[in-house]
Amino acid sequence: MSDLRSLYQELILDHGKSPRNFGKLADANRRASGNNPLCGDKLTLYLRVEDDVVRDVRFEGSGCAISTASASMLTQAIKGRTTQAVAALFDRFHALVTGGESTSGADAPELGKLEVFAGVREFPVRVKCATLVWHTLVHALEHDGGEVTTE
Amino acid sequence: MKDASVNAATPAAFDVERIRDEFPVLNTTMRGKPLVYLDSAVSAQKPRRVIETLRNFYEKEYANIHRGVYELSERATARYEAARETARRFLNAASTREIVFVRGTTEAINLVAATHGRANLEKGDEILISAMEHHSNIVPWQLLCEERGLALRVAPIDDRGELIVEEFEKCLSPRTRIVALVHVSNALGTINPVRELTRQAHRCGAVVLLDGAQAAPHLPIDVRDLDCDFYAFSSHKVFGPTGVGVLYARESLLEALPPYQSGGEMIESVSFEKSTYRDIPERFEAGTPNIAGTIGLGAALDWMTELGHDAIATHEAELLAHATAALEAIPEVRLIGTARHKAGVLSFVLEGVHPHDAGTILDHEGIAVRVGHHCAQPVMERFGVPATIRASLSVYNTREDVDALVAGIAQVLRVFRG
Numbered sequence: 083m084s085d086l087r088s089l090y091q092e093l094i095l096d097h098g099k100s101p102r103n104f105g106k107l108a109d110a111n112r113r114a115s116g117n118n119p120l121c122g123d124k125l126t127l128y129l130r131v132e133d134d135v136v137r138d139v140r141f142e143g144s145g146c147a148i149s150t151a152s153a154s155m156l157t158q159a160i161k162g163r164t165t166q167a168v169a170a171l172f173d174r175f176h177a178l179v180t181g182g183e184s185t186s187g188a189d190a191p192e193l194g195k196l197e198v199f200a201g202v203r204e205f206p207v208r209v210k211c212a213t214l215v216w217h218t219l220v221h222a223l224e225h226d227g228g229e230v231t232t233e
Numbered sequence: 234m235k236d237a238s239v240n241a242a243t244p245a246a247f248d249v250e251r252i253r254d255e256f257p258v259l260n261t262t263m264r265g266k267p268l269v270y271l272d273s274a275v276s277a278q279k280p281r282r283v284i285e286t287l288r289n290f291y292e293k294e295y296a297n298i299h300r301g302v303y304e305l306s307e308r309a310t311a312r313y314e315a316a317r318e319t320a321r322r323f324l325n326a327a328s329t330r331e332i333v334f335v336r337g338t339t340e341a342i343n344l345v346a347a348t349h350g351r352a353n354l355e356k357g358d359e360i361l362i363s364a365m366e367h368h369s370n371i372v373p374w375q376l377l378c379e380e381r382g383l384a385l386r387v388a389p390i391d392d393r394g395e396l397i398v399e400e401f402e403k404c405l406s407p408r409t410r411i412v413a414l415v416h417v418s419n420a421l422g423t424i425n426p427v428r429e430l431t432r433q434a435h436r437c438g439a440v441v442l443l444d445g446a447q448a449a450p451h452l453p454i455d456v457r458d459l460d461c462d463f464y465a466f467s468s469h470k471v472f473g474p475t476g477v478g479v480l481y482a483r484e485s486l487l488e489a490l491p492p493y494q495s496g497g498e499m500i501e502s503v504s505f506e507k508s509t510y511r512d513i514p515e516r517f518e519a520g521t522p523n524i525a526g527t528i529g530l531g532a533a534l535d536w537m538t539e540l541g542h543d544a545i546a547t548h549e550a551e552l553l554a555h556a557t558a559a560l561e562a563i564p565e566v567r568l569i570g571t572a573r574h575k576a577g578v579l580s581f582v583l584e585g586v587h588p589h590d591a592g593t594i595l596d597h598e599g600i601a602v603r604v605g606h607h608c609a610q611p612v613m614e615r616f617g618v619p620a621t622i623r624a625s626l627s628v629y630n631t632r633e634d635v636d637a638l639v640a641g642i643a644q645v646l647r648v649f650r651g
Contacts, residue, residue: 086593086594090648090649095648119606120605121604121620122613122619122620124619144619146589147587147590148590205593208589
């Protein structure tokens, strides 16, 4: 039960139930979809990027509590950041949930609330749920459009 | 003496604990809790009989088959062919010439699509499947349709997850050449009236393939009574090893088919100008087959036959009734698949909880269930859910397993509802 609680922390349950920044973004200029066919998680991420800064971001779709909470908290974490800072944040986040080493420098943004996903590393099959939206984000920023899939 | 004769006429009481003792893995723990294995529709666990057959074969009898002049190879060949006879008996086929060993149900269906389909269907012909097929009984036909300009028609299902027989009839036409149906649905548990459906398909001149992957572990199968043309099932779901399966094919049809894969084992003679092929069924078994796996399958089928299909069915029906009532008593549970004629599959969703989250929490309680689309995405779409939680019952499951699932669901709801 204790490591279950570390996975399903209150903050994650809250964002899973009531995701923030949920819905389409009318004036988006970047978009990508993510699909985890293994468990049926599907989401679309909309971004408005100006002067290399994420001005606005929203998402829609359906998925498990981990993937929904991850998407919801991502939207809060990246708004207002440069694309370079977003990439460094992903690197840190990825290291957090996989138990790996982050290669981003000391000037990379702090994870802050995203630290709540640390419990995911005890559940290897759930890492894809937590990272789906981040891979989708990278795709949206680099390619705009299209779909990433975990399989 | 009188007592003894009475005892002989009474079937031995079904002793699930004795059966569980034959499955070593069922005595292990997961996450520090006794394993509750409710995922036999994905793959069944293996009884000691099968495990020891594999071990004995590799230790004492292993050689390649159909080629050695020495005794060891002769013995291995005899064991392999004995498994063919066991499979014939299991399906009540007329002849071992109708039993082709393949890698599993998926390969069996691909074999029929690639040989019978390519040889007999032409542009404008139709293939009819149902809306509850596993991907393995959809995609091979889709590929064939794309290649040959055929139409794939889909007979719909109702809200209980039953095939709508009148609609099925309407989907049949003189252009229907193949009807491919699942005997028991893996995602819903529905048992289809395949004997009647086969009769209707034959009236239109179509050949019928039945996907028996989920039926073979639960129901007695008689291909002559069903009158189907092809029947496929996998070893690993009937307590046998992975990587082997059976394709039954009506002899007259099989004889007319061109080769599937080609190479060694399946040839009669080879020259650079022309090769000739062996008789059925070897014509369809190119290369060294899964010899040990096939012999293990034979052991598994013998084990099931000794247990008796009636005893298996009675035990599973009792468990299914208990499980259905227990799940229906939980307000947050919505069962997906409530056919009147059903095998031991309980597919459900929990209000406010994604199946994947439920699966993780159940796993924490040592309970193994499947969560996801069960390789039946069109079924998920039909019921408007992205995925389900599926508990599947087998002969070694108990009421305590079901009760553990119910307690596990309560735990899921506690985590998510506070």
